[in-house]
Amino acid sequence: MAKRKGKGPTPKAEDRHWHGKRQKARAVKSSKRTGTPTLGPGGRDQTSSDNRPAGRPAGARRATGEVPELVTGRNPVVEALRAGVPGTALYVMSSTDERVREAIQIAADRRIPLLETGKNELDRLTDGAVHQGIALQVKPYRYAHPDDLLKGTAPLIVAVDGITDPRNLGAIVRSASAFGATGVVVPERRAAGVTAGAWKSSAGTLANIPVAQATNLSRQLKAYQKAGCFVAGLDAGGGVTVADLELASGPFVLVVGSEGKGLGRLVADTCDMLVTIPMPGRAESLNAGVAAGIALYEISRLRA
Incomplete structure (x- = not known):
């Protein structure tokens, strides 16, 4: 060929x-x-x-963050999962909302671990951000x-x-x-x-x-x-x-x-x-x- x-x-x-x-x-x-x-x-x-170092092209080193990031809120989490954002864990308070159920399904299809959690724990994880009962942990970029x-x-x-x-x-x-x-x-x-x-x-x-x-x-x-x-x-x-x-x-x-x-x-x-x-x-x-x-x-x- x-x-x-x-x-x-x-x-x-x-x-x-x-x-x-x-x-x-x-x-x-x-x-x-x-x-x-x-x-x-x-x-x-x-x-x-x-x-x-001398001779290295102008630019940057390849870097990774040390702390995983969290995407919070029903719509942002669903959009992130649909787009293939590299998640490492999905935290959920309940599955009564249609968007939360969709997020759970996509996470399951992609083998992202699902972790049930309470409001206090989710508040702590998200540092008090508005999370609507769901958060996606994202790999360091x-x-x-x-x-x-x-x-x-x-x-x-x-x-x-x-x-x-x-x-x-x-x-x-x-x-x-x-x-x-x-x-x-x-x-x-x-x-x-x-x-x-x-x-x-x-x-x-x-x-x-x-x-x-x-x-x-x-x-x-x-x-x-x-x-x-x-x-x-x-x-x-x-x-x-x-x-x-x-x-x-x-x-x-x-x-x-x-x-x-x-x-x-x-x-x-x-x-x-x-x-x-x-x-x-x-x-x-x-x-x-x-x-x-x-x-x-x-x-x-x-x-x-």
């Missing part, structure tokens, strides 16, 4: 036809940069010292390496800067999964990671898309640029709207940050271009998850 011919690795930046356009874009960004907060993106600098996200000839990667709320991270992951991103990269320090809150707001899509940790986000963005990716950051002071970002059709990294603070200075300076979402209404900024969803929709339209 003949061997299938692969598409090969992502070409380096200097070998791409738009390499000259990147230089022009950076010049435009330099003239347009105003220092205003991002439009739903941005955040503090994630530029802590990098203690990687195993992060990918940032280089693992460079899939195919035109990867689409979402990087987050300054996102500290796991719910916002989960919402961004959900949008990234919906619009065909190859993965999401987050800073290793001073940022939200994949917790139960992220699993919950991602509606289970964390089971379908890899999340990587970078020890230093700005250095990782530079590594993506060297690998041939064009890097654009969402910023209220951007000189180009997302809808006009023609370069999004190739290997591309979208940098999204926190509401209010904007992209960190070094991260913004690393981007090839700053782009904006025009808002004719009265809102000054958008939630990070909403901004990421809008931008990724436009990017997916351009890539189509």
Whole structure:
């Protein structure tokens, strides 16, 4: 049987036809940069010292959390189980509710241990969170390496800067999964990671898309640029709207940050271009998850 011919690795930046356009874009960004907060993106600098051994690619170690996470509430637990979230135990007070019975059935099919428990014990396990009589214990998340996200000839990667709320991270992951991103990269320090809150707001899509940790986000963005990716950051002071970002059709990294603070200075300076979402209404900024969803929709339209 003949061997299938692969598409090969992502070409380096200097070998791409738009390499000259990147230089022009950076010049435009330099003239347009105003220092205003991002439009739903941005955040503090994630530029802590990098203690990687010499010669190791920029990025992160593969990490696992030490404490299992809990997804609580009937709908979130059922959604997580439907999506294949890696559960290790299902805690249940009673099986009178239809959604609880569905959760028990899915858990049984997947051989997840079922543990009957009382309200006081469940309150203690969930630290007083609203659990509705059910909780799913989730395996500590195993992060990918940032280089693992460079899939195919035109990867689409979402990087987050300054996102500290796991719910916002989960919402961004959900949008990234919906619009065909190859993965999401987050800073290793001073940022939200994949917790139960992220699993919950991602509606289970964390089971379908890899999340990587970078020890230093700005250095990782530079590594993506060297690998041939064009890097654009969402910023209220951007000189180009997302809808006009023609370069999004190739290997591309979208940098999204926190509401209010904007992209960190070094991260913004690393981007090839700053782009904006025009808002004719009265809102000054958008939630990070909403901004990421809008931008990724436009990017997916351009890539189509």
